[in-house]
Amino acid sequence: MALAGATGTAPAIELRGISKAFGPVQANRNIDLVVPRGTIHGIIGENGAGKSTLMSILYGFYRPDAGEILIGGQPVTISDSQAAIRAGIGMVFQHFKLVPNFTVLENIILGAEDRGLLRHSLSRARGELKRLAEEYGLQVDPDAAVEELSVGHQQRVEILKALYRQADILILDEPTGVLTPAEADHLFRILRGLKDEGKTIILITHKLREIMEITDNVSVMRRGEMVASVRTAGTNPTELAELMVGRKVLLRVEKTPAQPGAPVLEVRGLGMVDADGVERLRGIDLEVRAGEIVGIAGVAGNGQTQLLEILGGFPEPGARLQGEIRLNGTPLPLSGTGADGRARRAAGIGHVPEDRQVEGLIMDFSAWENSAFGYHDAPQFQNGLLMDNAAIRADTADKMQRFDVRPPNPDLAAKNFSGGNQQKIVVAREIERNPDLLLIGQPTRGVDIGAIEFIHKRIVALRDAGKAVLLVSVELDEIMALSDRIAVMFDGRIMGERLPASTTAGELGCLMAGLEPAAAPATSGGTE
Amino acid sequence: MDFATILQILDSAMRLMTPLLLACLAGLYSERAGVFDIGLEGKMLMAAFASASVAYATGSAWAGLLAGITGAVALALLHGLASITFRGNQLISGVAINFLASGLTVLLGQKIFELGGRTPSLSGAARFDAITLPFADSLRPVPVIGPIYAELISGHTILVYVAFAIVPLTWWVLYRTRFGLRLRAVGENPASVDTAGVSVTRLRYAAVLICGLLCGLAGAYLATGISAGFVKEMTAGRGFIALAALIFAKWRPWSALGATFLFGLLEAVANRFPNLDLGFVTVPSMFMNALPYILTVIILAGFVGRAIPPRAGGEPYVKER
Amino acid sequence: DPALIFDLGGKFDKSFNEAAYEGAERWKAETGGSYKELEMQSEAMREQALRRLAQSGANPIVMTGFAFGEVLNKIAPDYPDTKFVIIDTTVEQPNVQSVVFTEEQGSYLAGIAAAKASKSGTVGFIGGMDIPLIHKFECGYAQGFKAARPDGKVIINYTGTTPAAWNDPVKGGELLKAQVSQQADVVYAAAGGTGIGVLQAAADAGVLSIGVDSNQNHLHPGKVLTSVVKGVDVSVYEAFKAGAEVQPGIKVMDLASGGVSLAMDDNNKPLITDEITAAVDAAAKAITAGEIKVHDYMTDNTCPVQ
């Protein structure tokens, strides 16, 4: 294998014949992997391909059923994470392993305290943190509670945790899934800095752009097996996508120009103050017409979540609202119980929530139960006083087949589907209702390429059927590719509206950062 | 109400709150580590029985205390086995332990002493005696402070002082030591501890053992401190009240002191004023007996917000299904 | 063979059921006979136990506790050849002997003794579960005390409202301390297992206590003033001895017949002054002679004093 990296020295990591089964599921099958020292190594693969499992084995979180691990050429036994840390490995998990109500400092020292009492560790960590912050540009408030931090900052804490433990090898599992473009750029700068220092980095991601941008080598996994390891310079996204999915994939969204009709959603002067008295939304004016996709760009935490929740009928308890929302010209009540989702659905609003695992799905419910979630009182699911479970099951089987949910088993619990397939279940549920207005938040977060392609196609198809779509995403690429009109949110305000054809990522980035407050006059929709 | 009466009520509250406090702190360790425990009652009962039996047999309250702790720790280990090693349902395990203690104590007691589950009354060194603190008598004449010191602070058994001392100790352990940091972490997000290379299982067992130890103290206090021997079911629901106090205190040590004091105080007041004469109506004793419970509900409804348990509480840590 | 059924409190309650057990054991020791004994597990089991015993040919069947009243009333006609003896309540059936005790009389004497032994003029009463039967003890005690010390004070506490109130020595002890802090120096406990805690705490606090049902003087020699003894053992013994010839009807075990009495033995001898003896004897005589009528709380749910 001709991988990029220093020749002559032993590779930082070498895996030989790693296998791992979870009960009947063979997550990793006889995997070999070589990561040369001082390189950034990408790993890609569909949801459930076994990437996280493989890395967790390397980090000692799971124990492999078979195989050998060599670090710096030396065989090592990694029986637990402590052993991995000793071997110089640090890992940032896909789902962060932080204690939400601990401070940053407490999280940093957890497990790496240097004596029985905390005082010394805390003060040492404080100094060390300051040094690391300066060296790598990883600023975080050491005394902030982690749950108060944005995801981007939480990720910094995870990286700092690894660096504090003097990791030589850093594994990052889908680190950019939750980051804004700016944050992702920042992360990559840090990663390059680390690489320049001689550290070895493994990066799992679904975004081929990132692979091409930053990695030296890339390995592709499919269904638990390692199907290829190549030099990044010697490959291209199309080839990688094919390796990953095993078929040809369209990486661009194909869509015709929009044909906007009458306004479906009109928001006027929407304001919101949350239970703690923080003003989350300030005078939002927004219009979405039939047959167009309006994308809302913005860094997470600038009010997009609140906007979607209010439109979806479940503002957080204790919040005060003002302004006006009209759907097809009819005003929607703003002062509700906080559980008005039912009425909103009845009025014709579909909603794919930002967090599928917390809001969109009941993880313990089967797929068929989930596929009626929110529509469980729909007339065609009723059979007199009872629910018509057979009808729901049949409906689900049908949707699963059309949305290519794998495995197409309506009786499987939601938690047993991979992230991409979970998202498909939610999207199918909301789109197939044919809503006048579809609210859709982070439609493809953590979803693999094949599934992204599919979900994007469905969103465009809905638009082409003359429906209105309000898309919220922190993925600027996604916003640019899908939207017919883009509104940028910052600090609870709409900073401005742009047409994708006549703007650039740079301009949007500025708006997202709250710059250029005198925005260009909002285009009133429509195509040129 | 005169000063002396207030002192006497407070004095009684101190005695009554001690078993609650110990059990509450016991639950605090366990639940802060993510292992819910509704078996406090059973562990206390077992400890009360074991301590009374051994104290009777050996004539030493200290030997009894040791036995009490052993008994409670044995049940705690069982709870650990079920809820940590075998990832069982923690609530069921707790219920089972309550039943087990209730049956075992009487069965063993009957087998050994043939007194229908009672142990013989303890006397002399088989009981913990009240301790008179230094200068208690000489300070007594000093106004206000004297009586407070002599009547209220002095004159309790050693276990009362131990219980009160464990409050700051628990605070210190929880917030100032490595063990405490890890313990709190494992109750909030065990994966964070696991990925830091620390054994979740070991930590949780440690917490459960401490819980057993403190329940042991609580039970021994019931049987050899505040009374003199074991009577079947003598815990009389105190384990559940301790649990309520724990939730009330939102799983915090100083608040646990406050919550258990409140329960002790309410009971002491109800003891002192069995038929409260309000002038126009006399509150019957049945309602005075229920007063601590009624007031708890009112206080909870009025003054204590939502109590959020440790996030990983009640759930076994499963990383590979 | 005769049979004996204990109520839910269980055979070894150091009190009422235990007294019955002792009576049966005495009969066994004296006659060398054997008897069948049962302990109740639940309410629904009462009828089951009675029927099964009757069917097995046990005769007479003695049961302790008023809670059997309803059931016995129902099933006694089904077994006309079996004699039943129920203690503590009346069942009017031709094959039932009802043994009732005048606890108020015994408690009255205890009240007199307490009044004489008390230095402070304040005495206490600690009941178990707050039910009418225990109020009967309380009321008799208060009447006796007030008769001897009209200006004195009786402090009354009940342990609780659930059956747990019978088994909470900790609370019993605390109640005693609360009473002592209100100057009570003689406390009468009618509270089952809780009473054990009361007697203990009284001994610790250096005040006198009064036991109930069985003779509890020996529990803390020299510290238990006396015990109000119900002759449950005697009635069981006599029922067993009479065998199938037990006389149906109501058998009132009162002071006159020795059914209730104050326990006097070596354990409390030092405490019983001549004055106490004299006062108690005088009152006992007056009650027997009908000169003093001790009011029974159960007849109208009220108590004439307090």
Added chain:
Amino acid sequence: MERMPKWADVIVTPLISLALAFAISALVILAIGESPVEALKVMVEGALGSSYGWGFTLYYTTNFVFTGLAVMVAYHAGLFNIGGEGQAAMGGLGVTLVVLALPWPHWALALPAAVVGAALFGALWALIPAWLQAKRGSHVVITTIMFNFIAAALLNYVLVNLLRPVGSMDPASANFPPATHLPKLSDMALAFGIDWGRNTPANIAFFIAIIACLLVWLLIWRTRLGYEIRAFGKSEPAALYAGISPVRITVVAMLISGALAGLMAVNNVMGEAERLVLNAVEGAGFIGIAVALMGRNHPLGVFLAALLFGFLYQGGGELALWTSIPRELIVIIQALVILFTGALDNMVRMPLERLFLTLNRKRG
């Protein structure tokens, strides 16, 4: 993909767990110097060996079905109702007031009214904790514990001061008039000419319990309300997203739970005692917790678990009645059954799963 066949998990695992529980119980019996075989024989014969035993077993089963269902319904809504004891006690008060209030001409008229009274009082006793949880965030576990104590005090007061006939020793209500006495199962059998379970307390309430199982099953798995209860119990944020009101579900679920616990009174108060006594519930509310959890929060499971506990109760009673084994042994056996089937079930399941996995692998 399954680790092991569903039938194995549903049947084999509990049976092995049960066997383990009884094995340890046998050791305990040996340890106190009695014969386990003899004890088992007495228990099985006493509880299941005759129509007489069944008559009692089914009576206890009925109690536990109601309290078990009560815990189960609340559990599905994510609420841990420890208040079955108090709710059942209040249900008893409801039944008593209904039965004594009117001169019922026939039980068939009194029964529906009593059912309503029992359910209503039980539900009301759950309402305050439910409302406090929903509106004020007071933890339902604490408030229901407190309400158990408060119910005991209230019942004590009502019985002693209001409902007790003057001159009666018993803190109990007056006897229910004969017209309101519910038919016993034995009476019903006799109507068909079968001599079954004479003088046993099992009564028509047993059928109400079975109907309740069916209705609860329908409610939880076949109605929108049940769907919403389960959804809310699994995830509150998701419930909000779907437009399910937390306040409504909390209150409704607790009301249903309380009503089910209250219904127990139809069996023990109206069907058996035919009057209200002080300690009528006798811990059945707490056993309901074990029954629900062991029954895996499914009505069929609840019924089977209730039957098991009914057997233990009756068999244990017989044991205590006719042998010198003390009744506390039964409590220990109950504890072991709860422990092994409910909490240590993985001890059995894990090796079983491994066994099935190896078998599957071998088969290919």
